[in-house]
Amino acid sequence: MKIALIAHDKKKDDLVRFTIAYQAIFQEHELYATGTTGKRIINETGLDVIRFRSGPLGGDQQIGSMIANNDMDLIFFFRDPLTAQPHEPDVSALIRLCDVYSIPLATNMGTAEILIKGLERGDFSWRIVAKKEEGPIHFDK
Numbered sequence: 001m002k003i004a005l006i007a008h009d010k011k012k013d014d015l016v017r018f019t020i021a022y023q024a025i026f027q028e029h030e031l032y033a034t035g036t037t038g039k040r041i042i043n044e045t046g047l048d049v050i051r052f053r054s055g056p057l058g059g060d061q062q063i064g065s066m067i068a069n070n071d072m073d074l075i076f077f078f079r080d081p082l083t084a085q086p087h088e089p090d091v092s093a094l095i096r097l098c099d100v101y102s103i104p105l106a107t108n109m110g111t112a113e114i115l116i117k118g119l120e121r122g123d124f125s126w127r128i129v130a131k132k133e134e135g136p137i138h139f140d141k
């Protein structure tokens with residue numbers, strides 16, 4: 001599974017703790033992250049993470065592009081609902097694309113706990129089928 005890890009600044013400690021707690025599960029998957037979140041996870045867990053740009057510099061949109069291409073399976077996006085973000089439109093766009101393409105998205109620790117346990121149980125294997133049936137969506141379609 002391809003998994004995206006994203007956290008706003010005040011939520012980064014929570015996401016790092018979460019990836020440490022479930023490191024054994026995460027290491028079985030292909031991990032992607034926005035720039036600063038990815039750097040922290042790499043430094044503090046040693047997990048392999050492919051890093052995109054920082055969120056305010058387009059990282060959310062890069063992950064959104066993978067969703068639109070049917071090439072991202074699960075998102076952990078620990079949002080900070082109490083701090084205004086300069087790139088709020090990008091944040092909304094990413095969440096919107098998850099809804100457009102029915103991609104599982106956890107925006108807080110409570111939901112993240114459920115999704116990670118579902119991932120461990122194999123609840124998201126339907127994504128493998130969805131990708132085989134639809135394939136990556138190309139721009140010329």
Ligand SMILES: O=C(CO)COP(=O)(O)O
Nearest residue numbers: 034035036037054055056
């Ligand atoms: O801003 C973000 C998500 O909207 C996260 O970006 P960073 O991981 O670069 O801090």
